[in-house]
Amino acid sequence: MRYSLFAGGKRLRPTLVLSAAECCGLNPRKALKTAASLEMIHTYSLIHDDLPAMDDDDLRRGKPTNHKVFGEAMAVLAGDALLTKAFESAAENAADLGLNGARTAELVRLVAFGAGAEGMVGGQVADLAAEGLGRKMSKAAAARTLEAVHRRKTGALIIASLDAGAVLARAPQARRATLRRYGRCVGLAFQIADDVLDVVGDKKKLGKRGSDRENGKLTYASLYGVDAARGKARALVEAAHAHLKSFGTRASVLHELADYIIERDK
């Protein structure tokens, strides 16, 4: 659990939790346990995705993958325990802040929804199901499939991260909805940028071997070409900025995060 959780990474999801909490008037330090929850969920998903039965990856964040170091059985269990711990940590956070029953339940429910069959895991299943289908579909159908996969596979947990921060800050529904709209834009932009990096990026900085292109996967870069994909990501980031207007200067970190998503090199 520690090996993979502390292997580095961008810490995007916990940063989103903290920034959303701050944006809604809570000291971000008071959202740390939930920020950790979201990173635990992201990390567990990477450990399981890297398994031989799934993507069969040897390297992650520039280090040998969990199962390469500890064996497959331990990697499955480390992932399971991280996912479980995530809910414990979020519940503790709610209790520490003295949230009421409805908000506490809502926090757990929204994180589970973003991470589970309707969210991240469902997206992974849809991705496996779509494998090899790319070449057989029309461009419009491929675009719809791609967006449906990523809305769940990466988008749902990004939205849950923001919403979790907002719930911890006792934000009203309207604020939560605005942050989720921002999340939909940055989530999709993030995935498009990932696909572009997979083509033009530095393998060393990305810390992985092989690429989606080599594996013949349907990606934004293969579907639209690198330039058009970049343009799409930029437009989404602009839309993300626009959603933040009503938050004023408290949203400065979320503005920076939106820009970082398309400017990063790993």
Add this chain to the structure above:
Amino acid sequence: MRYSLFAGGKRLRPTLVLSAAECCGLNPRKALKTAASLEMIHTYSLIHDDLPAMDDDDLRRGKPTNHKVFGEAMAVLAGDALLTKAFESAAENAADLGLNGARTAELVRLVAFGAGAEGMVGGQVADLAAEGLGRKMSKAAAARTLEAVHRRKTGALIIASLDAGAVLARAPQARRATLRRYGRCVGLAFQIADDVLDVVGDKKKLGKRGSDRENGKLTYASLYGVDAARGKARALVEAAHAHLKSFGTRASVLHELADYIIERDK
């Protein structure tokens, strides 16, 4: 998810949730979503335990194991999604009942604790670590190892099931502690009975191939012999009955469950 969740099974953990809730004065129907949570967690653990990298089992509850039907990748994901859904379902239950923030957080926390690194998953890790050690240890050391493994591997989730039912019923700490003591006894008795069944039981009724004995595993039957192990289980069940005294007739299902544990044939 459905394939494994609805493959049958004894439904021990959900029955414990419902019975504990009833025992503490709540209509058991109002604890159904949490009862389902505990069965989802138990089922996910079976799916992952059966994987080739773990116990590599072909049969479970008399049917082909999840990965035999859907493949390893889907089995990993089905387990992940069931575990995630479990927390969603428990949180919904708390919200439906209008539990306050502290009780809602406590429900999620105690289920996660019983299921995670300090509970069930930790017990599974300890079990893997103890593999093959049985022959090298003194009888006393083997007994300590065995009990430490099972206290977490099966005991922790059984205790969590009872405690979850009690928390839903807004039970005071003393009642919760009494139910947990009952749980410690039935949990251990359940495991001992399992080990005895593995030796004397009907493979067909148990719905599995192979046995722990054939795999050279350390079990209560191998450590104490079948007769002494049976005696130990009976003594634990007696102790379990004694813990229920203060609950009166409301504990009738929990009394029956304790007896069932040593009388069952699968």
